[in-house]
Amino acid sequence: MRINKLLSNYGYCSRKEANRLLEAGRININGLPGIPGQWVEETDDLLLDGLPLQPQEKIYLAYHKPPGVVCTLSPFARDNLLLNLSLPKYVFPVGRLDKDSRGLLLLTNDGDWAHHLLSDEHHVEKEYAVTVDRPLTESFALAMAEGVDILGTRTRPCTVTLTGTHTFSIILTQGLNRQIRRMAFALGYTVTDLQRVRMAKILLDNLPEGECRSLSKEELHPLPAENPKEGEILPEGSSTPLE
Structure with a gap:
């Protein structure tokens, strides 16, 4: 497999972020500096900062992202996740919530699991609770559900339920950039x-804003390969503030 995939499988970083380690000369493959995309075997002599590369214990977390937090690990971005997360091991976000949005954000160091959830072919459901600036109509709900033209494409049909005069629930199986905001705006609403309240089987439920919890095995199933262990940082069902 490529070194980027191996680093992701081992739980060190995402495939994209592996390039930064390689370009910084921190990965050594059989005595030579590694290069992005290089093919390797697990039997090769693989070193990170001079230490052998070994599979890391897998971590799976649900985080209640507050508004204002940017879903990036880049230390150069203001209000990034690194400023809001205080965890002893590396994790990365599974997908994104835009800066102004809040709710369920999944964090892991398992690249295959993240890829499974984000792959367009799997049509993983993501549910949101949405508030808009003026009273809603049945025609709005119907138009949203049938698909809206944004970003040069028509959105995939989805489930929309009006929950109040200014609120509705929407279940998507795709993840275009700022999709719900763009769809609503195209129909005359802001x-x-x-708030994202669910992704696959995983519910935000009553997890306090700014806190996280480990996922259970039931929440993680099904996975592309074997069932992983439960998240190791927190006992199942517990939560802790992320300073």
Whole structure:
């Protein structure tokens, strides 16, 4: 496999972020500096900062992202996840929530699991609670559900339920950039609050804003390969503030 995939499988970083380690000369393959995309075997002599590369214990977390937090690990971005997460081991976000949105954000060091959830072919459901700036109509719900033209394409049909005069629930199986906000705007509405409440079987439920919890085996199933162990940082069902 390529070195980027191996680093992701081992739980060190995402495939994209592996390039930074390689370009910085921190990965050594059989006595030579590694290069992005290089093919390797697990039997090769693989070193990170002079230490052998070994599979890391897998971590799976649900985080209640507050508004204002940017879903990036880049230390150069203001309000990035690194400033809001305080964890002893590396994790990366599974997908994104835009800066102004809040709710469920999954974090892991398992690249295959993340890829499975984000792959367009799997049609993983993501559910949101949305508030807009003016009263909603049945025609709005119907138009949203049938698909809206944004970003040069028509959105995939989805489930929309009106929950109040200014609020609705929407279940998507795709993840275009700022999709719900763009869909609503195309129909003459402005989103004033957007919260992700579910992804696959995983619920935000009553997890306090700014806190996280480990996922259970039931929440993780099914996976592309074997069932992983439960998240190791927190006992199942517990939560802790992320300073």
